[in-house]
Amino acid sequence: MTSLTLLRKSSNCGRLNLTGIVPNKLLSLTSAEMETLPIESEHGSTPLASQFTVCDGDRDRLVFDGDLSLCDHVAGGLLSGDVHVLGPVGNFLASGMQGGRVVVTGSAGNYACSSLRGGQVTIDGDVGRYAAAAAPGASRGMAGGELLIRGSADEFLASRMRRGRVIVHGTISAGCASRMIAGTIVACSTVAMPLGYGMARGTILLLAPAPQQLATGLAGFTLPEPCELSFLTLLLKEVAAHIPVPQQRELANKPWLRSLGDRAEQGQGEIFFRQSQSPPSPSLEPWLR
């Protein structure tokens, strides 16, 4: 059976809020009932059918086809099932999502996964500011689940992130992990400073050569020290499956350095990085593709 598909119609009704248009909510609805589902737009409530052509199919997998860059809260409230977006999405992707899986083939706007609590989100393109960070009015950001960004992340990625794992293949702009509470960030490419400002706890793993500031001592962080922690192997083993092949080779390199901070805030967050290339550790070789 084909997937349930919502084909985006051209529209001039401004931004849409797609909270609740998710497989677990659509499961018991007929095609006709779906078409009349109200969705919020800048100009008030409007039926789903006025914005999307509904092509009925398997309710466990919902496909949005088209440009959703003016659609916010895509996959908002997802508990189970798959949401696949063929194109870009707007702000607040996967808000309040607790389970299931979301794949976006395009880019995402600001606050992507800011209130993610569980499940897996993959964004093939770039993300805007405050991905996995606290949404306006919220004290905490992403609180669980896994976010994979194949493109780049704009400023304040994972600011006040509480739990979960974020992997970014592309570059990361300034303000990453500021006031981070816990969780894990894996950066496969360069990361702009400042990094980890006000960080309380959490782990940042830098796979690209570390910025000079880190090597010489990041403000608020302890001087880097070599560490050989068995925990790192656990983490690297899991991360290996989600990062590009060249970086997978990097995982096996040693030694890792670790800085702790932000000590200005009595923080115990940790940044793992390496200063230079060295031969791969044989013990990690079997896990590399």
Place this chain on the structure above:
Amino acid sequence: MQINGIDIEETFAEAFPMTATRLIITAADRFWALRAAESMTGFATSVIACGCEAGVEREVSPERTPDGRPGIAVLLFSVSGKELEKQVVRRVGQCVLTCPSTSVFAGMEGEKKIALGSHLRYFGDGFQISKIVAGKRYWRVPVMDGEFVAEESTARTSAVGGGNFLVLSESLNGALKACESAMDAMRQIPNVIMPFPGGVARSGSKVGSKYKSLTASTNDAFCPTLRNITKTLLPPGVGAALEVVIDGLTEADIARAMRVGILAACETGRRHGLRAITGGNYGGKLGQYHFHLHEVLK
């Protein structure tokens, strides 16, 4: 029934229900993983006074451990989930946490959980770090050689304790040789441990005692020195009896281990005066599991 000329008595060995868990202990190398495993499974021969029965199940290669280091799988058995948890936390806290370079992980999955890192983390005095990797929570406790990593919890499962067979030989030396052969063979069987020293008990017990405070006492029917003053179960010519005790995750695991052990004992034992194999049969008073020797060996 005879195997290799050795009598297999038509009786059954009694065993009783227990609850069990498996832990994987890893370390920088095999030496330290084994030291920790041996230490934490020490003084764990019998639930009568040790709180649990425990032993090394097998070695685990680095490719099969969570952190890619050499590992040892240990099994712990106790009479209740609460007691098992108490023993796990105590033993890991005193014998694994203290051992250089070690980490500890759950060795089985299941619904029923017992605490592991969730209790041990407090040793970190606030510096401990919780981390969820692949859906499992781990605790990282700072210690003097780096970090002690412990999985949040491990699962427990219903199990069987006290599977056994008795080796009846002309001499102590012959009984020892038969038991050593049995142990070599049984250590290859997964899901079982033989908790007594070297896997063998020389002080087999019967249920009850003339002293009210004791729940078990010497199995006088198998003591050669009491042959003439008690109702002996030793055949003529038998000078020593030893008991192999087996705890297993399932009845089938124990039956398999008994079969392998008895066959190995009989193969070696004939040259060393082994006369018969029997089972620890307490008239049905000890446990609900009955392992009939002839059925086990079919």
